[in-house]
Amino acid sequence: MLLAVDFQSDVPIYIQLKQQIIEGIARGRLAEGESLPSVRQLAQDIGINLHTVNKAYSLLKEGGFIIMDRRKGAVINTRQAMAAGDCREKLRDELAPIIAEVFCKGMKEEELIQEIARIYKSFSEDGKHGL
Numbered sequence: 001m002l003l004a005v006d007f008q009s010d011v012p013i014y015i016q017l018k019q020q021i022i023e024g025i026a027r028g029r030l031a032e033g034e035s036l037p038s039v040r041q042l043a044q045d046i047g048i049n050l051h052t053v054n055k056a057y058s059l060l061k062e063g064g065f066i067i068m069d070r071r072k073g074a075v076i077n078t079r080q081a082m083a084a085g086d087c088r089e090k091l092r093d094e095l096a097p098i099i100a101e102v103f104c105k106g107m108k109e110e111e112l113i114q115e116i117a118r119i120y121k122s123f124s125e126d127g128k129h130g131l
Helices: 013-026 039-046 050-062 088-104 109-129
Strands: 066-069 073-076
Touching: 013 050, 039 050, 050 066, 050 073
Parallel strands: none
Antiparallel strands: 066 073
């Protein structure tokens, strides 16, 4: 698993890790049952604090993307278990500011919908070989 952290970004490192792992799952680069590196190993590989990796893993666990196994550590969860939670409220909360911004900048609804469809399609195409 290759993660690229942008130390100059305004996005916190633990959020970058979380987002990249979720994208890896969606694109099929991380398979159901696959173990992630240990907190210590990932922190050492990237050159960040253990607590940063731990926070990312905790958020992934809360979201149902990973489970913690005593023997294997952090393991990619099944799609069925991930689907158990309703993410519509979170989707609305996170998309609203983005939609407000593009609305203020003059993007038309049709353009926004086409862009969302293009991004979604890229995940569904990449994820065909995934979970």
